[in-house]
């Protein structure tokens with residue numbers, strides 16, 4: 001077994017991990033910072049974000065308005081102290097990215113341009129054409145290269161956290177190229193491993209988005225918070241699930257049924273806005289959960305379009321004209337052409353809701369620290385308390401900057417205290433873990449990896465999808481338990497070490513199953529409807545008396561998840577109605 | 591639906607002394623990408639075949655392979671286009687060491703990218719609370735060069751890189767140009783030694799195939815050859831200074 | 840364990856791909872041009888040796904083989920010129936805050952320039968040779 005040591009090790013080279021690395025290097029250039037990722041950083045799924053990144057910049061906008069939108073959008077399940085901190089720092093992070101070279105789209109006079117985004121009452125979404133995440137990620141990666149304090153372990157796959165005396169003291173990783181296991185000791189570990197939407201059959205996520213960090217923490221007894229809240233994005237391509245950004249609607253695209261009717265007006269999001277004149281928070285710019293739910297009803301009513309790849313509705317951009325589409329949405333045009341053979345200039349794009357974003361994640365305090373000393377979590381894998389029951393588009397990219405920086409600084413502070421554990425002391429537990437991984441590599445049980453994965457994805461789609469009914473939820477919970485048992489009987493065919501992706505996928509499936517378990521148990525336990533968690537049959541309404549609380553899923557040794565509850569931090573916006581459509585929008589009772 | 595033959599060049603470092611070919615039969619529907627086919631093989635036929643992928647939407651840059659001799663992103667290549675050829679030959683990207691099967695070792699390419707100082711260099715730091723002004727016209731000057739996804743197809747397309755792996759190559763030199771052409775940047779003189787170096791722009795003989803295979807229309811050949819112009823001008827200016835006794839060296 | 844396979848670039852790499860073959864063709868245009876230059880040098884040399892030698896060279900230049908060679912050289916020169924001029928807009932980009940020229944104009948200017956240059960040469964040659972030829 002190889003052995004390494006660092007002051008801080010960051011798992012994940014996406015937007016959150018890179019920002020944390022830079023912040024740590026800036027706050028203490030003397031530190032040895034190790035950035036470890038199972039793919040080269042610029043492959044991280046931040047690269048796929050299209051639409052934009054929030055930050056108040058227009059004179060008629062305000063931090064309060066951003067706060068209100070976020071809290072109302074999250075159906076009052078956001079920790080308001082966290083939201084406050086977030087809105088105060090989002091713009092400065094966007095500016096920092098600008099200073100590092102991010103090509104934010106501009107107005108003709110050369111100043112920053114912003115676009116409308118779902119659930120935001122005023123335009124505050126910074127964008128870089130329709131490749132915002134791509135530009136943010138490459139800017140951060142390239143900027144990270146100028147800090148000698150940052151070392152990288154590219155294509156290292158983290159398999160386990162190492163805990164000594166109640167502190168997180170390092171981790172175990174596989175060097176994917178050689179297949180060798182490596183012990184890495186560190187004073188602080190930051191998890192920045194991204195989301196987990198690959199637990200679903202149809203999703204907008206890349207193949208690497210498998211909830212690894214969430215499961216790593218969960219297995220060490222750190223609770224996963226608000227895992228029942230999974231955002232379906234209303235506009236993915238049928239079949240592949242590839243995302244068509246919300247910006248397409250922000251720019252004026254409309255959603256219609258097969259006969260061209262803009263059905264959202266029937267779901268409390270109207271009145272119908274004139275073509276090409278999108279109104280913030282109305283119609284197509286309502287929040288994602290509402291739009292996805294509306295699709296579900298339309299599908300039940302048989303008004304959707306039947307395509308070869310399943311039911312869909314139309315996203316119509318034609319009235320924008322070729323020039324605007326080419327200028328603002330070139331990537332969307334390219335994606336539609338390539339993957340569904342539709343030129344958005346001349347035809348509407350078929351779209352349908354697909355699983356997109358995990359609002360929940362590893363529970364942290366508002367400074368990104370978990371309850372396990374030495375372990376921090378940030379980005380989509382974490383639940384810092386920002387998104388509540390439904391994330392507003394463009395808040396999550398902004399989250400990477402604001403909390404990525406915070407996590408880097410916090411870890412740097414801890415590392416400066418010199419709390420490192422001697423790697424030799426970690427050796428015994430590392431070797432025990434490594435032996436388990438080795439056994440999996442050569443496992444020869446009867447179960448097939450691909451079959452288990454597909455069964456899990458279908459079960460999650462059926463039970464923990466857009467609408468959740470009790471019988472199906474219970475069936476999913478049972479199914480996940482069954483799959484976890486069958487996972488112990490896995491048989492792998494490869495058996496070699498060097499770049500054995502079958503082995504890595506098997507480990508990922510283990511992570512996914514843990515995440516699916518936490519999600520389904522939390523979903524069953526939350527007996528209300530809130531944000532993206534909807535139970536129309538048994539609990540159709542929000543219930544603040546009982547469930548104005550975060551769910552905490554904890555792994556039980558040898559058993560299923562146990563769910564407990566944590567109070568939500570409410571400072572200045574008491575729970576109110578979520579208003580969309582033509583009515584005025586305000587956090588109630590302010 | 592129909593099927594199509596897929597021949598993959600395999601190389602498993604632990605078992606094989608040299609690469610060899612393996613034939614698979616995969617389903618071939620209208621919208622199936624080559625990546626879908628590789629994943630089908632992995633799931634259903636042969637889990638030991640290794641390939642890289644993630645986004646499956648042509649933006650992460652992971653999935654580059656040689657397809658019937660051309661460098662391509664497997665997620666942006668469709669089986670329907672090979673029906674006539676009848677067979678799809680897949681191997682790891684050319685000009686790079688093969689780690690295993692379809693997985694090329696791109697660490698050398700990444701090192702080249704790191705070498706050219708690909709970050710915004712400012713000598714006068716801007717205040718924290720305002721953005722630089724940059725008009726859409728100014729942005730347009732470097733915008734295409736900022737679209738590179740580091741997929742390394744252009745390296746597989748470049749015979750000069752194949753001959754001499756020390757050549758910084760298309761993507762790295764393009765990235766240098768991307769920052770040099772950015773109105774906010776003040777670092778072009780710091781990058782000049784890299785452009786001028788033996789392994790810099792002058793190793794390029796304008797084969798131009800890199801630009802043909804680039805999936806993002808970055809046009810690296812143009813970037814490099816514009817770099818030659820910049821390098822020439824820089825040479826001229828230095829020579830002039832030298833003659834006047836003001837060497838900047 | 841790592842044991843990457845180190846591929847060797849095959850000697851005939853340029854045969855494997857149409858793009859490489861086109862490139863090699865462009866580069867290969869240098870060969871007939873070089874040959875033609877040698878022929879011209881030979882002509883000058885013969886000229887310096889006197890009228891008889893020069894006349895022999897002239898008549899040799901009109902043999903079918905020599906004409907074929909000159910035809911190939913002309914085609915090569917044209918190909919080289921056309922392909923290079925086509926690349927100009929990728930190399931010479933005039934786009935700054937002070938001055939911006941559409942790449943298509945840059946291309947057009949170079950095409951016209953090349954055409955004018957060649958026509959000029961032809962005219963000048965004819966003008967120089969006319970009295971001699973007429974006399």
Ligand SMILES: Cc1cc2nc3c(=O)[nH]c(=O)nc-3n(C[C@H](O)[C@H](O)[C@H](O)COP(=O)(O)OP(=O)(O)OC[C@H]3O[C@@H](n4cnc5c(N)ncnc54)[C@H](O)[C@@H]3O)c2cc1C
Pocket residue numbers: 011012013014015016017036037038039040041043044045046047048049050051052053054132133156157158159192193194195204205206208209212213243245356357378379380381393394395396397398400
């Ligand atoms: C298609 C799409 C479009 C989106 N558009 C927007 C948008 O317009 N606006 C917005 O605000 N948000 C958007 N989002 C959400 C946002 O992009 C993500 O939440 C965010 O990018 C996540 O960043 P991250 O750094 O947390 O994780 P990621 O970028 O996913 O990075 C995770 C990193 O962790 C590494 N990793 C994971 N597991 C391991 C392991 N076991 N060992 C080693 N390394 C590991 C990975 O290699 C990777 O480097 C979008 C999301 C998707 C999917």
Ligand code: SF4
Pocket residue numbers: 737738739740741742743744745760761764800803804805806807808809810
């Ligand atoms: S220049 Fe094009 S081909 Fe080369 S790495 Fe970048 S995107 Fe890929």
Ligand code: FES
Pocket residue numbers: 643644645646647648649650651652653654663664665666
């Ligand atoms: S899988 Fe990301 S570019 Fe092909």
